Amino acid sequence: MDLTTLKPRVKRFLFLATLVWAAGGCCSRMPSGPDIDPAAREQINRMQSAMERLGAYRITLSTLSDEELPSGQYAQEGQTAVIRVARPDRLAITAERDSGEKWSAWLASGKLILLDETRGLYARLDLPAPLDQALDALSDRFGMETPLIDIVSGLRRARLLDCVQTGILLGTEPVAGKECHHLLFRQPVADWQIWIEQEDTALPRQILLTFKDKPNHPVHQTTITEWDVLPDFKDSDWEPKLPEKVSEVSIDELLDRKETP
Numbered sequence: 001m002d003l004t005t006l007k008p009r010v011k012r013f014l015f016l017a018t019l020v021w022a023a024g025g026c027c028s029r030m031p032s033g034p035d036i037d038p039a040a041r042e043q044i045n046r047m048q049s050a051m052e053r054l055g056a057y058r059i060t061l062s063t064l065s066d067e068e069l070p071s072g073q074y075a076q077e078g079q080t081a082v083i084r085v086a087r088p089d090r091l092a093i094t095a096e097r098d099s100g101e102k103w104s105a106w107l108a109s110g111k112l113i114l115l116d117e118t119r120g121l122y123a124r125l126d127l128p129a130p131l132d133q134a135l136d137a138l139s140d141r142f143g144m145e146t147p148l149i150d151i152v153s154g155l156r157r158a159r160l161l162d163c164v165q166t167g168i169l170l171g172t173e174p175v176a177g178k179e180c181h182h183l184l185f186r187q188p189v190a191d192w193q194i195w196i197e198q199e200d201t202a203l204p205r206q207i208l209l210t211f212k213d214k215p216n217h218p219v220h221q222t223t224i225t226e227w228d229v230l231p232d233f234k235d236s237d238w239e240p241k242l243p244e245k246v247s248e249v250s251i252d253e254l255l256d257r258k259e260t261p
Helices: 038-052 131-142 147-152
Strands: 006-008 019-021 056-068 074-086 090-097 102-108 111-116 121-126 166-175 178-186 190-197 204-211 219-228
Touching: 038 166, 038 178, 038 190, 090 131, 178 204
Parallel strands: none
Antiparallel strands: 006 019, 056 074, 056 219, 074 090, 090 102, 102 111, 111 121, 166 178, 178 190, 190 204, 204 219
């Protein structure tokens, strides 16, 4: 997974906010033999194996991002979210920014509904039914995704270390009430850190990205404050909850994109 392509960018619609996974990559700059501490690789493998075993879960998380302003300065933006997942094909997200902006997403059997509650707009989109393929299609079609989605899909895949130059295990420290292994990885334009539970659960608790190619090295941090790996989901959890006064628009309009011919 190429974390080197991450760029901070302000987006009005929060489903695609905070970070952009731009097309293309910097893996061509990789050294022939990345220097990854076996202990660090072991912890990544533990985490990915643990997440592969999860069929359904609910997580609560908070994010802090340095967003670039037109002046070139950075302002910190905060967001909280709850993500519900039931594999193979169901996902629901509710999120709210510190500014009060709210958004939601519901994905079931390849039918995605995105709601920008702040503007009273929503859009529908057809995607492949399996969850990982649906998220891949979103990334391929729009060239971007968020760390929220990456927690659902990317962190469980085997290619997480593909573009890493160096990786080390720094030790252990508590995050969200859990003792965690603290790992640090280097890529050409971004360094990233991850905290993984020391317990057998081996779940990720925090991710921090530092963008070295930007002035003042802006950061993005995601902290998972709660994992529920035995959720009691109901059918209603996957049903879109649209306000009464809301208008349907195209996905391009919802994302403030120009229509493509």
